[in-house]
Amino acid sequence: MEEKIQLKWYEKRQGIKLKDKIKSEQRKKEFLEKQNLKKNNAPEKKQLSSKRIYSIQKSKFVKPLEDLFSAENIPEDAKKIIEDFDKVIESTHPLNSKQKLLLPRQIRSLSHFLTDERGERRLGYMNQTVLLSAYVHYYTWWNLVRLVRLFSNIDKNFFDVKDSSVFLDLGSGPLTVPLALFLSRPELRKKCITFYCLDISQQALAFGENIFLSVAARLKCEPWKIVRVKGELGSALKEKADFVTSANLFNELCDDFKNPPDFLAKKYTEQILSYLKFENENARYIIVEPGDPRSARLVSLMRDSFMRRGFFPVSPCTHFCQCPMDGKKGGKWCNYAFKTDNAPTELKKLSEKSELPKERAVLSFVAFQKSKAGQIDGCNCFSDERPEFISMRITSELIKLPGGRSGYYACSEKGLLLVVTTQQFFSGQKIRVLNPQKKLPIDSKSGACILEL
Known part of the structure; x- marks a missing residue:
């Protein structure tokens, strides 16, 4: 039997009528009954929700959000330059018929020199004209294929820099990275950029600058200001950089092979940070290395070092947790690859003549940006993640x-x-x-x- 509803003395003083209180109590009762019904049906609703989740997983939400190597994102004018890069080299550093005939053999010898004899080779090998020519015709061309494909697909916000920014490429050689950035990011071509290029080979830097100016002319763009600096990693510069790059640099530093990789990662991190303009809240660095286990191990350790120094990985990482593909012995190493079916025809012919064909292009990399929050800890996901x-x-x-x-x-x-x-x-x-x-x-x-x- 329901409790009889009556007015309290203070309700009477407030002028509340009995019929109004009965209606109010009735609405309150209905509301509580609905709440209890929801609680009682919660398990059944959860089960329905899991079916919905399964349906979503099987259809709508399992699709790529981003592709590191989509050829569709490469600018059309860049595709033309890369396809005819041998003609670009020919316009600045022509070879006679005998040199062209010997080129495949010289490329093969250079490959042997860079791999089988890497512990004995000198770092200044690019000061030798024959080796430098072979390097540009083969390695620079293939590196442009890899880097332009990668740079064209990294989030455009990573390359959103102010006008008059200062860039620095470490171990620049024949300016492969500046060339790749100029080709892959048309928005950067419009910027007034000073690009410091640091390398121990002045000859390679001069060779690369001539190619860079030729490419800018073919694209009908004003070239960036190139500042060639002869020196090794750690050499002083006149000004700090907003954006630092390096590609295949640490793979070349064979003198450090005897040191443990965690020591090298900390050492290299400190050296790179010394070049960055720390008052720039958006200071950036990108490291690209070959996709072999040793290089990938170093890249993973440098990722940890940079995160401890207040930089977060923009790409390829989807999280800030410990790297699960850190290249430790017996484990997986972080590397990415794409097929070379669309590589320039003449480059593939040259590779076959040199007995060095490539079916896949492979690399390991991390792009870093300074975090306004300081040190990165834990497994914080990116702000757009739910x-x-x-x-x-x-x-x-x-x-x-x-x-x-x-x-x-x-x-x-x-x-x-x-x-x-x-x-x-x-x-x-x-x-x-x-x-x-x-x-x-x-x-x-x-x-x-x-x-x-």
Whole structure:
């Protein structure tokens, strides 16, 4: 039997009528009943929600958000320059018929010199005219193929710099990185940039500057101000830089092979930071190295060092957690690759003549930007990430799995993932899926968490 509703003495004094109080109590009762009904139906609703999550995972949300190597994002004029880069070299440093005939053999000898004899070679090998010519015709051309593809696909905000900014390329050689940036980022061509190029070979710097000016002329753009600096890593400059770059620099420093990689990472980090303009809240650095385990190990350790010094990884990382592909012995190393089917025809012919064909272009890299918050700690995700989703970067090509299945390795805040899927992805693609609520099983071979899409 329901309790009889009556007016309290203070309600009577306030002029509240009994019928109004009855209506109010009735509405309150209905509201409480609805709340209790929601609580009682919560498990059933949760089950329906999980079905919805499964439906979303299977359809709408499993698609690439970003691709590190999409050829579609390369500017058309840059594609033309890269396709005809041999003609660009010919216009500044022509070879006679005999030199052209000997070029494949010289490239092959240079490759042997840079790999098999790397412990004995001198760092100043680019001061030798024959070796420098072979390097530019083969290695610089291939490096432009790799770097232009990469720089064209990194988030444009990373290259959003002020006019009159100062850039510095460490170990610049024949200005490969400045060339790649000029080709891949048309918005930077419009900027008034002073580009310091540091290398121990003055001959290589001069060779590269001539090519750079030729490329700028072909693109009908005002060239950046190139400042050639002969010196090694650590040499003093007249001014600090807003943006520092290096490509294949640390792979060349063979004198440091005897030192442990964690020591080298800290050493190199301090040297690079000494060049950056710290009053610039958006100071940036990008490191690109070959995609071999030793180089990838160093890149991963430098990622940790830079994060401890207040820089966050813009790309390729999708998180701030410990790198799950740090290149430790027996583990996976962070590297990305793309097929060279669309590489310049003449470059592929030259590579075959030199007996050095390339089917894949591989690299390891991290792009850093200074954090206004200071030191980076923990597994903070990027500001545009939502907790119900998890982003990951595909780090491998297709893997054949037992039972006729297939998948890919991926890097995420949950660590190394083995993504089992029938969908096709490519190395370097960033995908986002709904965050799995259940504990993921572990792959016995790799130690990766298995995520089925």
